[in-house]
Amino acid sequence: MAHSDGHADHHIIPFKTLANVFGALVVLTVLTVAVAQVDLGPLEIPVALGIAIAKSALVVMFFMALKYDKPVNSMVFTVGTVFVVVFLVFTLFDTAFRGDIGNVGVQTIEEEEAELERLREREPDPEQLRVTPSDYGQDGTGTGSEDMNDQ
Amino acid sequence: MATDTAVATPEADESHAHHPPHLQHHFVSSEQQFDSAKLGMWLFLITEILLFSGMFVAYTVYRAWHPEAFTEASATLDWVLGGVNTLVLLGSSFTVALSIHFAQKDDRMKAFWNLIATLALAGVFMVIKYFEWTAKFEHGVFPAGFFDPHGGYYETLASIPYTGQFFSIYFVMTGIHGLHVLIGMGVIGWIAWRTFRGHFSSEYYTPIEITGLYWHLVDIIWIFLFPLLYLV
Structure with missing residues (x-):
């Protein structure tokens, strides 16, 4: 025609x-x-x-009517849709995985003090840190070193 | 344009033999003018999709962060009203597609009445939307910092953190969508008037076609909004 x-x-x-x-x-x-x-x-x-x-x-x-339309219109629509997917997926790469890697340190004084307290609690009893006979002073019963092995 | 009996150059004989009044002088043919208008509309529709995609991304991010808040808040939306509105908009998409169908067949009055039906259905959509919004406002469910739910089930929303976030997104998304419906109603009303006046025919119906494309896009946005806001 x-x-x-x-x-x-x-x-x-x-x-x-x-x-x-x-x-x-x-x-x-x-x-x-x-x-x-x-x-x-x-x-x-x-x-x-x-x-x-x-x-x-x-x-x-x-x-x-994209099915019957000029291919160029389908192309515009498809490219646009692809960019919507890129927008969504790449944003989620950031937001969905925040905190997983733990690359953010403590940020407030309260958090820092809590962190110090936590570390202090993990500190072992000085009793259990005795290794050489001189660490035991005079008696040297050796119970301390057995405790060490239990650790 | 003013001179329909433009001088026909021998090689362009065919395209000038029929020089309709709607054809602007910078286009070679009606066909080219129609295709250009349509391509331009598709480019505009893509910018619309990208505008809404920003809000859909915000929805996805905040939902991923606070899924419980979104589930609880979304339960307060009435899926019956949302579902009826979905059917209303689908119906209006159907009638606007029919108006193009009848315009292509030179059936002016059927094209006109289908545009009027589209306008009426869009009106029904906005009325339902109005009742949904005011029902939320009555319980202090406002966006952002004005969020202060009270009364009935809404009382429990106040105790769940981040439910306000859902409603901020809900009001912004349905609000901007509703704005598009209102603009669409204006354009459809104007096009219906022009159809009634006989401005269009099977030779030239580009404005109806383009308005239809816009209206279908508004429908598509709602097709995604309905399940995301009301159902899941």
């Missing part, structure tokens, strides 16, 4: 297709509500997101 004909060669999505897509969207909405009433544990968010992604895929492909 000659392109001077304006819109004559545009794809007209049939009424039946649009109605079917709308029906599918309603069914998926009911499904996502029904699934939310069941306790799925850790799968809850992935399932809800999966249904939402399926619904938006239907809207984008049929209502927004």
